[in-house]
Amino acid sequence: AQSVTQPDIHITVSEGASLELRCNYSYGATPYLFWYVQSPGQGLQLLLKYFSGDTLVQGIKGFEAEFKRSQSSFNLRKPSVHWSDAAEYFCAVSKRGGGNKLTFGTGTQLKVEL
Amino acid sequence: GAVVSQHPSWVICKSGTSVKIECRSLDFQATTMFWYRQFPKQSLMLMATSNEGSKATYEQGVEKDKFLINHASLTLSTLTVTSAHPEDSSFYICSASLAGDGTDTQYFGPGTRLTVL
Numbered sequence: 001a002q003s004v005t006q007p008d009i010h011i012t013v014s015e016g017a018s019l020e021l022r023c024n025y026s027y028g029a030t031p032y033l034f035w036y037v038q039s040p041g042q043g044l045q046l047l048l049k050y051f052s053g054d055t056l057v058q059g060i061k062g063f064e065a066e067f068k069r070s071q072s073s074f075n076l077r078k079p080s081v082h083w084s085d086a087a088e089y090f091c092a093v094s095k096r097g098g099g100n101k102l103t104f105g106t107g108t109q110l111k112v113e114l
Numbered sequence: 115g116a117v118v119s120q121h122p123s124w125v126i127c128k129s130g131t132s133v134k135i136e137c138r139s140l141d142f143q144a145t146t147m148f149w150y151r152q153f154p155k156q157s158l159m160l161m162a163t164s165n166e167g168s169k170a171t172y173e174q175g176v177e178k179d180k181f182l183i184n185h186a187s188l189t190l191s192t193l194t195v196t197s198a199h200p201e202d203s204s205f206y207i208c209s210a211s212l213a214g215d216g217t218d219t220q221y222f223g224p225g226t227r228l229t230v231l
Contacts, residue, residue, distance in 0.1 A: 032218045043120070043207050044158075044222040090157065094218040100146055100211050102220060104157045 002027045004093055006105035014113045015083050021076040021108050023091030031093040033074040034102070035065055038088045047089075050074065061085070086112045115141050118210050120223035127198055128231055135193045135226045137208030143188035144210035148220060149181070152205045164191050198230045 003026045013019055025031065032051055036044040048059025055067040065076045074091060091105040117140040127133050137147055146165050150158040162178075164170040164185035172178045180202075182194040191210075195202050205227050209220040 034219070036222070041205075041225070041227070043118075043224040044209075046219065046221065049219055096218075100148075100218045100220065101160065101163065102148075102218075106157045109155075 004105035008108045010109045012111040019078045019081045023074045025093050034092040035076050036090045083112045116221040118221050118223040124227040126229045132196045137191045139189045139210040146211040147191035148209045150207045200230045203230045
């Protein structure tokens with residue numbers, strides 16, 4: 001069965017520091033890959049997605065993610081974190097042609113220290 | 115673009131009553147809508163998938179008679195929690211997939227906080 005692992009439950013970084021959130025997946029074939037962000041009490045906002053082509057994907061709010069097939073990873077990065085980036089981040093995957101069902105990771109809570 | 119709304123944003127009800135939550139895609143047509151449940155500090159749990167004009171597909175362990183889903187149009191899906199009990203208190207989130215997009219991207223609503231007294 002497919003699964004998504006976000007090994008870091010909590011991450012704390014200082015404002016202005018770089019950020020990398022890890023995501024690994026287990027799938028039979030390369031799935032569609034997504035990163036979502038959720039602020040407290042809010043729904044999820046799509047940060048970026050990977051379907052094919054360039055393995056480095058640019059998203060909103062200065063985020064990017066790199067798909068590495070050999071490592072089954074899709075890590076999210078940001079060169080300089082802002083205090084407003086504090087939120088919960090979810091990695092998700094869906095099977096190509098599989099009817100859109102998303103499998104979510106357990107999430108990573110990001111705290112930003114001023 | 116790709117905005118999804120939910121109504122209400124929060125609701126408090128008495129045990130035994132039914133509550134309806136609406137999910138609308140505001141600026142696009144959604145062939146498929148999804149309903150999720152999220153417990154505090156946890157990930158999203160898919161409850162059901164609904165396609166316009168057909169019956170919803172429920173995930174294992176989700177009671178379809180308790181969580182009634184209707185997808186009457188390409189822009190509206192509703193979730194009705196019937197005979198609600200305190201254990202149904204949760205954060206319910208819907209999402210919608212853009213018709214013809216072919217990329218499986220889901221756009222999420224802001225969520226509905228349900229509290230059953």
